[in-house]
Amino acid sequence: MRILLYTKEADESRAKRKKILESNFKGQRVETLPTVNDLIRRLREPSEEPKIIILLINDQEELRRLLSIQHLFLNVPLLIQVPDDLAETVQMAHRLRPRYLNGAAGDFGALVEVLRKMLTTPKTTPGWVRKSSYSHPEGEPLK
Numbered sequence: 001m002r003i004l005l006y007t008k009e010a011d012e013s014r015a016k017r018k019k020i021l022e023s024n025f026k027g028q029r030v031e032t033l034p035t036v037n038d039l040i041r042r043l044r045e046p047s048e049e050p051k052i053i054i055l056l057i058n059d060q061e062e063l064r065r066l067l068s069i070q071h072l073f074l075n076v077p078l079l080i081q082v083p084d085d086l087a088e089t090v091q092m093a094h095r096l097r098p099r100y101l102n103g104a105a106g107d108f109g110a111l112v113e114v115l116r117k118m119l120t121t122p123k124t125t126p127g128w129v130r131k132s133s134y135s136h137p138e139g140e141p142l143k
Helices: 011-024 036-044 060-067 087-094 108-120
Strands: 002-007 029-033 051-056 078-081 100-102
Touching: 002 011, 002 036, 011 029, 011 108, 029 036, 036 060, 051 108, 060 087, 078 108, 087 100, 100 108
Parallel strands: 002 029, 002 051, 051 078, 078 100
Antiparallel strands: none
């Protein structure tokens, strides 16, 4: 699993957050992306490795730019921290369909805990999808 951390924070703050993620999720690759263009480039690169994206958004303008590339986030779990708790900001952030939305007053530790649960909770396939739970009308199991 690769954890992509997008933040425009200063190098020192970005490095601190990366270190927090690396120490909490040993064995997971953590990559920081300081610009929207870096994020776009990274998401367009072919990769079979699953990703989780953390977006630490500074302002509504940045959020609008991220909304313009929301097609790149399809099927990629997002965790978002918004810059303020204004209704407009929260509504825009929800359009990105995050798994978790942290308000402006939220701390990075809460986001880390959500990420921990996402990475440690076993993924179960609903019964209606399992191959063994459905048979073909002629009685043959689906393959």
